[in-house]
Amino acid sequence: MEEPISGTRPNGIVTVMAVAGIVASLTQTLVVPLIGELPRLLGTTASNASWVITATLLAGAVTTPVMGRLGDLYGKRRMMLICSIPLILGCVVCALAGSLTPMIIGRGLQGMGMGMIPLGISALRDVLPPDRLGPSIALMSSSMGIGGALGLPIAAAVAEYASWRVLFWATAVLSLLVSALIWLLVPATSATARGRIDLVGALGLGVGLVCLLLGVSKGADWGWSSGTTLGLLAAAVVVLLVWGWWELRTRDPLVxxxxxxxxxxxxxxxxxxxxxxxxxxxxxxxxxxxxxxxxxxxxxxxxxxxxxxxxxxxxxxxxxxxxxxxxxxxxxxxxxxxxxxxxxxxxxxxxxxxxxxxxxxxxxxxxxxxxxxxxxxxxxxxxxxxxxxxxxxxxxxxxxxxxxxxxxxxxxxxxxxxxxxxxxxxxxxxxxxxxxxxxxxxxxxxxxxxxxxxxxxxxxxxxxxxxxxxxxxxxxx
CATH class of the missing domain: 1.20.1250.20 (MFS general substrate transporter like domains)
Incomplete structure (x- = not known):
């Protein structure tokens, strides 16, 4: 598709995309004010509670490249709507969580929704005229900073003066609102690529990233010279090299x-x-x-x-x-x-x-x-x-x-x-x-x-x- 979709409303589209970016990034800072209290709230240790942050990081890293490729194959608006599903479900699961395991599952689901941001930026290329593209990309990119900046004081205030569960219920409502706005105001984008999803490449990249990011993010807790940390980092190198070899020889690569x-x-x-x-x-x-x-x-x-x-x-x-x-x-x-x-x-x-x-x-x-x-x-x-x-x-x-x-x-x-x-x-x-x-x-x-x-x-x-x-x-x- 070489021309923007006709009949679009640029201001409405850009506003919706920016709000989507704010809400998606907001989920990243929600738990920061709760970190010190999570061991008590969830009946676990401080070390185990850190998985609440790690789960979001890993899920986002693994699924974002896959969502991007699916957006090219099946339409970016469609995949943005699909990304909103785990984002909403994750908020609900976290709001209902009474122990560590469901909280980690919920945070992982929230991480899966982070692919919405690059999908939204990419969709702008399909739906906006060229003269609006640059400013709109810059605005949506900046929305990630807004979500993080506003999320911290809002989450701290709610955590101090109300139940921490309110944070997740409110974010679930905002995520639902964003998905409705995308459905109503963002025009459907057709597929821009042909082929099929590279399942082997997706699995390889996912395993490699989990090993890499887990080793880096948990190295301080486990010890940088521990067998677990070194083993994960070594595995990441091997898996990602094999993944690169596969991507270079397959007809429809993930990347x-x-x-x-x-x-x-x-x-x-x-x-x-x-x-x-x-x-x-x-x-x-x-x-x-x-x-x-x-x-x-x-x-x-x-x-x-x-x-x-x-x-x-x-x-x-x-x-x-x-x-x-x-x-x-x-x-x-x-x-x-x-x-x-x-x-x-x-x-x-x-x-x-x-x-x-x-x-x-x-x-x-x-x-x-x-x-x-x-x-x-x-x-x-x-x-x-x-x-x-x-x-x-x-x-x-x-x-x-x-x-x-x-x-x-x-x-x-x-x-x-x-x-x-x-x-x-x-x-x-x-x-x-x-x-x-x-x-x-x-x-x-x-x-x-x-x-x-x-x-x-x-x-x-x-x-x-x-x-x-x-x-x-x-x-x-």
């Missing part, structure tokens, strides 16, 4: 690695990993500094609710900056926008050297960092869609989303390792030291500079996604 190897796609995905790493580092560090006791000498003594409110403006900055990023991409190309975004992120991290000691200072740091994230997140889908065939738009965007998820997972592991090594004794507890926090911020700064350097190597491209000839698959089963 077309030949297209993925194109310089613009490959370098954008590498930059996405590093941007995801950098973005998540400050989110992990700033929240802890805000909540640590003032008696430590560097903590700011804020409650979870107050800390969430201090973090909220930074997420809003992503939405405010998105139209500026879109205009920059239209004028100079998304490569320039990604470079600018990465450098602004580095500037935000660098400013933490002087601003780490006050709430207002941290507000400035997070706002500057997220301005950079807003530029970067809006440019990456445009770079991907400008280099892949229309028949692979959803699969390519979903794979790019996966790259960012890998970046955030590695960031959590690296920052967690740094903070666990640089500690102080306080009130009978071991806490991350100020040196540890500053080291983590400098690592985030370095990652942002690496992202800018990778982006410099990108070939110059036009700002708007252009049709790319379909790749010829010479190899068969």
């Amino acid at each position: 077309d690695l030949r297209v993925t190897a194109r310089p613009q796609v490959l370098l954008t995905n590498l930059a996405s990993i590093v941007v995801g790493f950098s973005m998540y580092a400050q989110a992990l560090i700033v929240m802890q500094i805000l909540q640590l006791p003032e008696a430590t000498g560097y903590g700011l003594g804020q409650s979870m609710l107050a800390a969430g409110l201090w973090m909220a403006p930074s997420g809003l900055m992503m939405m405010i900056i998105s139209p500026i990023g879109a205009r920059l991409s239209a004028a100079r190309g998304p490569k320039v926008t990604l470079i600018v975004g990465s450098l602004i992120m580095a500037l935000g991290y660098g400013s933490s050297v002087a601003l780490l000691g006050s709430t207002w200072g941290l507000l400035i740091v997070t706002c500057v960092c997220n301005i950079g994230v807003g530029f970067a997140y809006g440019s990456m889908p445009a770079l991907i869609m400008g280099a892949v065939p229309r028949s692979e738009t959803a699969a390519a965007n979903s794979f790019n989303t996966l790259m960012r998820s890998i970046g955030t997972t590695v960031s959590a592991a690296v920052v967690g390792l740094v903070l666990s090594q640089l500690t102080i004794e306080f009130g009978g507890h071991v806490l991350p030291s100020e040196t540890g926090f500053r080291t983590g911020m400098l690592i985030g700064c370095g990652a942002a500079l690496v992202a800018a350097a990778i982006t410099l190597a990108l070939p110059g491209r036009r700002a708007e996604p252009a049709p790319v000839p379909e790749p010829a698959h010479a190899a068969k089963h």
